[in-house]
Amino acid sequence: xxxxxxxxxxxxxxxxxxxxxxxxxxxxxxxxxxxxxxxxxxxxxxxxxxxxxxxxxxxxxxxxxxxxxxxxxxxxxxxxxxxxxxxxxxxxxxxxxxxxxxxxxxxxxxxxxxxxxxxxxxxxxxxxxxxxxxxxxxxxxxxxxxxxxxxxxxxxxxxxxxxxxxxxxxxxxxxxxxxxxxxxxxxxxxxxxxxxxxxxxxxxxxxxxxxxxxxxxxxxxxxxxxxxxxxxxxxxxxxxxxx
Numbered sequence: 001x002x003x004x005x006x007x008x009x010x011x012x013x014x015x016x017x018x019x020x021x022x023x024x025x026x027x028x029x030x031x032x033x034x035x036x037x038x039x040x041x042x043x044x045x046x047x048x049x050x051x052x053x054x055x056x057x058x059x060x061x062x063x064x065x066x067x068x069x070x071x072x073x074x075x076x077x078x079x080x081x082x083x084x085x086x087x088x089x090x091x092x093x094x095x096x097x098x099x100x101x102x103x104x105x106x107x108x109x110x111x112x113x114x115x116x117x118x119x120x121x122x123x124x125x126x127x128x129x130x131x132x133x134x135x136x137x138x139x140x141x142x143x144x145x146x147x148x149x150x151x152x153x154x155x156x157x158x159x160x161x162x163x164x165x166x167x168x169x170x171x172x173x174x175x176x177x178x179x180x181x182x183x184x185x186x187x188x189x190x191x192x193x194x195x196x197x198x199x200x201x202x203x204x205x206x207x208x209x210x211x212x213x214x215x216x217x218x219x220x221x222x223x224x225x226x227x228x229x230x231x232x233x234x235x236x237x238x239x240x241x242x243x
Contacts (some may be wrong), residue, residue: 008092026068028091058127068117099238102125122213126139174189212228
């Protein structure tokens with residue numbers, strides 16, 4: 001098995017939160033200074049395997065937070081290794097955030113569509129914006145998952161929406177309402193991309209005053225673009241590939 005690259009700094013696992021058997025939040029402390037913008041990703045490496053992961057935490061937080069979904073072999077290579085990490089373990093990390101999937105604060109309405117771990121960059125953006133004390137933007141976060149226990153940040157987002165109703169609206173939907181795991185679910189049902197037009201209308205969003213984003217499954221993103229582009233919305237996207 002190939003060894004980790006010696007020139008890469010390491011990050012220590014400070015906390016491991018198991019959301020489900022296939023979803024884990026890792027809280028990491030890099031050994032070197034780590035700078036990034038909300039919405040960016042970092043590249044983790046273990047046993048010679050590298051993959052990019054969006055950063056959940058915001059730049060003002062001292063610990064780097066990653067939301068990892070298991071992708072099993074043969075498609076998945078790194079996530080099975082990451083889900084085995086425990087507190088006190090180390091993973092190699094490329095220093096500094098990368099990518100251009102960052103907040104565009106030029107329009108007052110921020111409409112965000114995510115599937116499962118695709119919510120990560122949006123959590124970072126929302127945390128940072130609310131921490132900054134700025135006002136003038138309204139985040140409309142639409143989050144989809146197959147099962148109700150896959151919403152790793154639902155409680156946090158619902159609490160922030162109650163505290164800052166003028167800055168955040170959070171909507172969650174499950175796509176498999178008939179499954180036993182969703183027996184207690186009382187919220188919206190259906191695939192998140194099929195809720196887009198309904199929520200656009202509900203919030204009264206218009207292209208000229210709305211910046212749209214989509215992050216997660218490529219099929220979801222394609223469908224969101226297909227719906228919104230003809231209406232005049234611009235859509236910023238970040239695809240999550242299953243590897």
